[in-house]
Amino acid sequence: MFVRIVKLTFHPENVPAFLDNFELMKEKIRNAPGNRLLELYRDKDNPCVFFTYSYWETEADLENYRRSELFYDVWTFTKKLFSDKPEAWSVDKLVVLN
Structure with missing residues (x-):
């Protein structure tokens, strides 16, 4: 299992549109094959x-x-809202303490 981290920076006036769209799409993304979180x-x-x-x-x-x-x-939809280039990292999870 590995983790994908994405940094997204928006124009202030576009934050509500991003949050609304994320709310609509989050379950679909979470239910994509292989997605665990x-x-x-x-x-x-x-x-x-x-x-x-x-x-x-x-x-x-x-x-x-x-x-x-x-x-x-x-x-x-999302890329139209950015004020800065998104950044992404794929990392392997090494340690979890609960």
């Missing part, structure tokens, strides 16, 4: 900066999602 975070200091964390069984699952119509719809 989807989380959304907001930066404490800059309310226009968000991070998504998604857990995937395999890199192929993420790539299949990224080639899906669902991703196309989500990304086509």
